[in-house]
Amino acid sequence: MNHSLFDRGLAPVRSFVSPLSTGLGGVPLLAALGLLMVSSAPARAQDVTGAPGAESPSRRLDRVEITGRQQSDTELRRRAPVAKQIYGREELDKFGDTNVADVLKRLPGVNVADGSPRMRGLGSGYTLILLNGDPAPPGFKLDQLDPAQVERIEVTKGPTADQSAQAVAGAINIILKEAPRASQRDLRLGMVYTNDHPVANATFTLGERLGPVSLSLPLSGFQWRARSVLNAARPGTDENDQPVVASQHGNQLNYGHGFNSSPRVNWRINDDQTLSFQGFAQKGWWSTDVRTRPDAVYNTPQLDQDSDNDGTWQMLRGNLQWNNRFTDTQKVELKAGIQDARSSFNNHTYDPDLPIDALGGNKDRSYTQAGKYSQLLGDDHTVTVGWDLEWRRRTETRTTLVDGEPQLASLNGEDFGARIQRQAFYIQDEWEINPQWSTYFGLRQERIVSTSRGIDVDVRNVSSVLTPLWHLNYKIDPKGKDIIRGSLTRSYKAPELTQLMxxxxxxxxxxxxxxxxxxxSPDRVGNxxxxxELATGLDVAYEHYLAGGGLFSLGFFHRNINNLIRNVTTLEPASALVPVPRYVLRPTNFSRAQTSGVEVxxxxxxxxxxxxxxxxxxxxNLRSSLSVYRSRVKAVSGPDNRLDQQQPWMGNLGIDYRFTGLPLTTGANLSFTPGYITRQTNRQTLETSRTRSLDLFAQxxxxxxxxxRLSANNLAPLDTQTLTAVGSDYGYVERRTRTWLGVSMDMKL
Incomplete structure (x- = not known):
């Protein structure tokens, strides 16, 4: 890595830690729901309709469904009308992961930070997370969802009109398990050890079919416990006001427990109508204990204090869906849903002079209603029109006491709220031009009304986003072993409600x-x-499918982003609320940006x-991937004026081996990301060290x-280091994590 941050007056920190690790450096509406969306298995019909028995109006789909042949993940990927990666049970179960986030971190072009998956090196918010094709509700935690409750994962590189266009980097669709066709009793018991003592997890799945009604009731319980060692350093002064590097050491313990369930009921009313209910419930209790000790007594700067932090989260969701196929060429789908998410926290900081107690919580509730009508025109066109409506409200309350006295008395304990109303209408045409050419054209119009209220806050914003989408596929040979895909799309990233508060x-x-x-150490406030943010994107990919089920893929993407949102720190003057000037971190529509990449x-x-x-x-079996990214934020001078948290490149390498004559399968996966520097503003830079993850399993x-199944994750971990510099001031943090070992038993009862 470029060590210029250390070279510019930061040499004293070398006496405290080693330098950061070096990185390796007038067109008709179009579409292709025909053969490209075909699946011969009932599971593929679910792919198109979202409910068992709700079949496509396409005659081609009916014809292929008769064959009853179950297709592999690779075959489903080859037939998809847009660039898509599909991962089923084999990938979900391979490493014995206890949460979906650990599955995602090994997928090509995906990395996970703080439990949130990110595609194409872009930070949280640019990747759309879907649950059964609908945007995931607030409070939904992938790192607390058991893979045993998931049917498959679909990773799409570009948006489609019938889903939200908030997919600048792409979309990850988590398909929950379907209701079974026969009785099912599955039990998975597991235990994980990383420090102190083991923690347990378990999942039980009950499935039944009673005439035209089938139901599934999975229930997962889990615990977690992780400890990391922390080291920090900043320039400061000692007791005699002499300049020194103020350093402290400590550790952070994270632990908690929770459960989740995703019940599903399907009712096949007749050959043409189905009604289904999909629920989801998640609740957890968490704690984070921080203990630190300074190396000496310092006058400046202010260092972290010991703290105990506890809280809960809860998420409930229910979706009702009705499908009706009027004729072989017409069908309608109606959906309605309600979501409720809430969380609470209670934090205590053990400052010997001014102890702090903060408690509060938030509530987030939304209602959704959607529908679409599909019509087969001739043998080649499937035209779909639809709508997507959402009403969402969030409220927050917070009370902070400093040495028993209210902090910011005019705000303390007061509610702040924000609302979003979203209306979307779309039309799409999927057209199989001939056995080699197919195309998809979509147009989606979304109107977003946001309001924010609170003390001295009453703001209403209205924005409208028009997103045209075009995907084109060309099979070099009619059998589809070699495919070229191209896309021109418009997508966007709406501000989070937490940013509007x-x-x-x-x-x-x-x-x-x-x-x-x-x-x-700035204060924080919403905007x-x-x-x-609006993004215009180009994607081009070549896919070659091997006779034995393997594949080679080479893709390129480019995005132009307008109204880029970035957190900006400024020194704000004294006000009625804060009587002295203070530095404040505020999200701002900062600039324009470009990002490009190559994925293999x-x-x-x-x-x-x-x-x-x-x-x-x-x-x-062998698997490998390599992704190279470049980006540029125009309002920031180069070099290193990249988008936040976008690494220069990332790579994955994995193997699986089944022993001859033994019922034993083993495998390993290695992922690596180099260190890099991000120039966030013309004054501030962030330097991040390289990361590595080595996982093993044996079944x-x-x-x-x-x-x-036995598994070991994060073997031989690297210490992660960050260095934030503003002018001559800087803050350095080093974190050491541990390997975790797991064992699980799967039983069909």
Whole structure:
């Protein structure tokens, strides 16, 4: 990595830690729902309709459905009308993961930070998370969802009109398990150890079919416990006001427990109508204990204090869907849903002079209603028109006491709220031009009305986003072994409701409003005037499918982003609320930006990929991916004026091997990201160290109904280091994590 941050007057920190690690450096409406969306299995019908028995109006779909052949994930990917990666049970179960976030971190072009998946190196919010094709509700936690409750994961590189266009980087669709066709009793028991003592997890799935009604009731319970070692350093002064590097050491313990369930009921009313209900419930209790100790007594700066932090979260969701196929060429789908998410927190900071107690919570409720009508025109066009409506409201309350006295008395305990009303209408045409050419054209219009209220805050914003979408596929050979895909799309990223909230929050290191803070410890406040980010995108990909089920993919993407939102720190003058000037961090429509990248993926049987090395019968599978990213924020001078948290490149390498004559399968996966520097503003830079993750697993199958899996995640972890610099001031943080070991038993009862 470029060590210029250390070279510019930061040399004293070398006496405290090693330098950061170096990185390796007039057109008809179009579409292709015909053969490209075909699946011969009932599971594929679900792909199109979202409910069992709700079949497509396409005659081609009816004809293929008769064959009853279950298609692989690779085959479903090949037939998709847009660039899409599909991962089913094999990938979900392979490493014995206890949460979906750990599954996602090994997928090509996906990395996970703070439990949130990110595609194409873009930070949280640019990747659309879907649950059964609908935007995931607030409070939904992928790192607390058991893979046993998931049917498959679909990773789409570009938006489509019938889903939200908030997919600048792409979309990850989590398809929950369907109701079974026969009785089902599955039990998974697991245990994980990372420090102190093991923690347990379990999932039980009950499935029944009673005549035309089928139901599924999965229930998961889980615990977690993780400890990390923290080291921090900043320039400061000692007891004699002499300049020193003020350093402290400590540890952070995260632990908690929770449960989730995703019940589903399907009712096949007749051959043409189905009614389904999909629920989702998630609740958890968390704690974070921080203990620190300074290396000496310092006058400046303010360092972190010991703290105990506890809280809860809860998310409830219910969706009702009705499908009716009027004729072989017409069908309608209606959906309605309600979501309720809430959380609470109780934080205590053990400052010997001014102890802080903060407690509060938030509530987020939304209602959705959607529908679409599909019409088959001739044998080649499927035209769909639809709508998508949402009403969402969030309220927050917070009470903070400093040494028993209210902090910011005029705000303390007061409610702040924000609302969003979203109306979307769309039309799309999927057209199979001939056996080699197919195309998709969509047009989606969304109107978003946001309001924010609170003390001295009453703001209303209206924005309208028109998103044209065009996807084109060309099969170089009629059998579809070689495909070229291209897309021109418009997408957007709406501000989060938390960003619109106008509540002013003081930094915990400078908890008195009568004292001035420093630039690296700013206060926080929302911005009710934020506008959506708009992105215009180009995607081109070549896919080659091998005879043995492997594939090679090479893709390129480019995005132009307007109204880029970035957190900006400014020194704001004294006001009636805060009587002294203080540094404040505020989300702002900051600039325009561009980002581009190249993504390569190769996977398949070793004997097919490397026939000169391995025998064709060798039960060894290989997979690899490499993604290279570049970006530029125009309002910031280069170099390193990249988008936040976008690494220069990332790579994955994995193997799976099934032993001959033994019911044993083993595998490993290695992922790596280099270190990099991000120039966030012309004054502030953030330097991040390289990261590495090595995971192993071994599965022993005792019988068709019983298997055991051993796993080790994050073997030989690297310390992660960040260095934030503003002028001559800087803050350095090093974090050390641990390997976790797991064992699980799967049983079909």
């Amino acid at each position: 106008g509540r002013y929050t003081l930094n915990s290191k400078y908890q008195l409003e009568t004292e001035t803070n420093d630039e690296l 009710p005037a934020l506008k959506p 993926e190769l996977k398949g049987r070793a004997g097919e990929l490397l026939p000169w090395v391995f025998d064709p019968k060798t039960a060894l 022993w199958t005792f019988s068709p109904s019983t298997s055991m």
